[in-house]
Amino acid sequence: MTENVIRNNAASRFETTVDGVLCVLDYRLDDGVLTITHTSVPDDVGGRGIAGGLVTAAFDTARREKWRVVPACSYAEAWVAKHPDYSDLVSAR
Template identity: 55%
Template structure:
């Protein structure tokens, strides 16, 4: 499933709206290190791969920008373990 994910660098957030529900991934950026602090998907739209798509978008953005990533959020840490193709981004 494909989602319209937007990156708001000023808010340090990746976000999408699915069936009227706002879903987000928040991060901090310090010295080219993206720390993923929160991934949120409302229960009404859980189980559709939204958090995974948000995390992938964040990882791809980090790679494009030359950043490393600290997955401080439990979901992002678990996602990174399941996607070794992004292991090179770990800070």
């Protein structure tokens, strides 16, 4: 799913469009810390792993860029708890 996710720097979000529906992960980036503030996948396309793909793309980008990650949104926080291979990137709030 991450292959269709792009980073929209101007809007501070990762995004993908599925069946014409925009899905987003909003973030803040300050001094090498990526704070995931919100993940939104409309019900019309829910249940397909899209939110997980958005969070994976954010964490993969953070790893490449050597950033820390604060999973401030509840979805991202739950996601990282299920993916301990990314826990080394997690920073305290």
